[in-house]
Amino acid sequence: MATTRITLEDLPLAALAAVERQTGPVLKTETVSQGFNSEIATRVFTDSGSCFVKGLRADHKRVWTQRREAEVSSFLRGIAPALLWQVGEAGWVLLGFEDLNGHHADYSPGSPDLPKVADLLRRLGEVPCPGVELRQAEQRLAAYAANPSDLEYFAGRSLLHTDLNNHNVIVDDSAYLVDWAWATRGAAWLDAGYWVVWLMAAGRHEPESAERWARTIPAWSVAPRDGITAFAQATANVWEEIAGNDPDGWTARMLDAARRWASFRKRA
Structure with a gap:
């Protein structure tokens, strides 16, 4: 079953602020249409560069998948984009990954x-x-x-x-x-x-x-x-x-x- 996709701007203000503490002020976002596992899936652009942010509500039945990604990420150097940060704020679990340009x-x-x-x-x-x-x-x-x-x-x-x-x-x-x-x-x-x-x-x-x-x-x-x-x-x-x-x-x-x-x- 596909998960409904929302934009980064739809996050509670406290969750969005937690993201910006990691990324710096967000200048632009590009929501990604592909994928079924995350409510948030977006490229985030700031003065210092870009990253890919994905996330689920903390009470979502598949929120464990976000935690699983975070757990395995450190073993996947050169195989997968690097996990840059993770935050839990205002009822959301959010992961920030290296943004790939391919x-x-x-x-x-x-x-x-x-x-x-x-x-x-x-x-x-x-x-x-x-x-x-x-x-x-x-x-x-x-x-x-x-x-x-x-x-x-x-x-x-x-x-x-x-x-x-x-x-x-x-x-x-x-x-x-x-x-x-x-x-x-x-x-x-x-x-x-x-x-x-x-x-x-x-x-x-x-x-x-x-x-x-x-x-x-x-x-x-x-x-x-x-x-x-x-x-x-x-x-x-x-x-x-x-x-x-x-x-x-x-x-x-x-x-x-x-x-x-x-x-x-x-x-x-």
């Missing part, structure tokens, strides 16, 4: 962004999983696996992003992952699997092409064949639930991609 990743076949995203996932695979409370991949997928025994494939000790939406990947000289709301601990190859579905949905790849990119990620080369097939089916089941009976165009594309990948894996 573009959203282009996942289409032949895009020059694809090698950079593959390199990003390889570098993420080298990051030790932090000792903070994280959701477990096998728990998140428990309701969607075709067989309970499949969950063993998804368990692991690696730090995962789990939402490889191309709008969560910013590309400049290299690629960066933003929005770590759903950071998860699990099998190292799972993010490459999530990327497969997004390559098919956002980039219009066929399953064979998407999996060729997944194979450039070292963890994928040691992933159990049956585990990949189980994950593809679980992912299709996730999108079946999200889509419901009347999906919008974006959700319908994700469901179609997930179904096609699951069908491909059954024949592989």
